[in-house]
Amino acid sequence: MSRPTPRHTARRTVVAAVAGALALATAGCGATDALVGLHPAPAEASAAAPLDAEGATGIAARLLAAERAVAGVPGAKGDTARAAVLRGDALLLANAVAARGQAVATTAELSKAPEPTVLAQSRGRGWPRAILATTLDPTTSTQVLHVMVSLTPTDPFRIASSVGMFGGAELPALGSEQAGAPFVEASDGTGLVLSPEKALAAYAAALARPAPSKPPASVSVDDAFGAALAASAARQSKALGTLASLRQRHVAIPKGTVAFRLADGGVVAFGLLQRTDTIAVRAGAKELVLPRRYAELVGKTKVTTSVSLKSLEPVVLIVPTEGDVTAIGASEILVSGTGR
CATH class of the missing domain: 3.10.450 (Nuclear Transport Factor 2; Chain: A,)
Structure with missing residues (x-):
């Protein structure tokens, strides 16, 4: 499946309505008259234009700010709040950290989260989709890579992974801005x-x-x-x-x-x-x-x-x-x- 597009690669988000088809059973002899205004609900859109650079950056910034807000919330309330922002490895890590009452090893202690830079986006118009972004932690000068994933048209983006890079390490190019970077x-x-x-x-x-x-x-x-x-x-x-x-x-x-x-x-x-x-x-x-x-x-x-x-x-x-x-x-x- 395909996903990210390089830095500053994005497109417009299209909100898809989801609904199941409605079956109408009629009773009586030869009841064939249509009911005015009753139509099958639209099917879920399986393709839509990718985000533009501004939209992808906005999603990344919102998620990173939300992650900071829920990082230290204890108990079941915190687990629920984190599940709305994180998924996969990022959620597993955050819940483990919160359970121990540790300081979160991201940007949680900063008064203002670093601004993200979008490095890549998913290729194509289908789902799942991802955004790959980076931030610089000013307290440690560590470059942090973040992956945000949306699984379906109705599934919001959530942070799936955040990992700090080694000093001097480089992320190789992920392809052209227009084509995007495919999922593997x-x-x-x-x-x-x-x-x-x-x-x-x-x-x-x-x-x-x-x-x-x-x-x-x-x-x-x-x-x-x-x-x-x-x-x-x-x-x-x-x-x-x-x-x-x-x-x-x-x-x-x-x-x-x-x-x-x-x-x-x-x-x-x-x-x-x-x-x-x-x-x-x-x-x-x-x-x-x-x-x-x-x-x-x-x-x-x-x-x-x-x-x-x-x-x-x-x-x-x-x-x-x-x-x-x-x-x-x-x-x-x-x-x-x-x-x-």
Whole structure:
């Protein structure tokens, strides 16, 4: 399915009326007279002109402002409010963050949201549709990529993913402004070294600690995120010494993956990983005293067997037609933990 168009690509929105066909049953002998003013309801429009640049920018700005407004709303009320603005990976992340009472890792703390720039829109006149936009977080100088998706003519755009880019990373061109950038199904590996969903799975596997003896083919973790995770794991393992062992496992959560075709035939894929850090107490140790951050999450200050910590990791991958899959953006949010 097709979707985004590059920067400043947009078109006019056409509001489609939806209604089902009305069947009229008549009784009596030969009752064939038509009822004045009663007509079949119009069918749902399956195609309409894409947004223009101004319209797409307006939708992106409205959604980002709404996201900030509902970010910290607690409980069921907050979940409902966020579901009206977010979907997919973005909704899963936001609800997990809100459940922990954390500060949202977007622009929620800013007095005024950064103005979005539309990079691309969906190709074609049908649905689903998407807008790819970017903002600059002035507090961290981080460029954040946002994907907004509308599934049907009556489904409003919602934010499906927001991921900060690495410093110095670049998003390759997404095609001409007139043609737009087509959607790519997560399972479609046509012309690519891997399909988007397989690329996410391979990237997740390559991040494991201890490192896999046979790293996945066609994927590289020599990026800022991979380096930071490796350094952190090394520090933790050194601190634990002979008292405990550390293992990190990453798995892809493919359901919310969104991907767009690049101008060079490759793909940019937005996906979500889940990391599980397992610290196992070794036989020679009596117990482990947890740092305050982990103790609050786990609900205890000491463990005698193990502690398990789960984090969600939104990522943006470039899947090429040849060469290695690489990441241009990622972050992590610690969401839950258990200990025994």
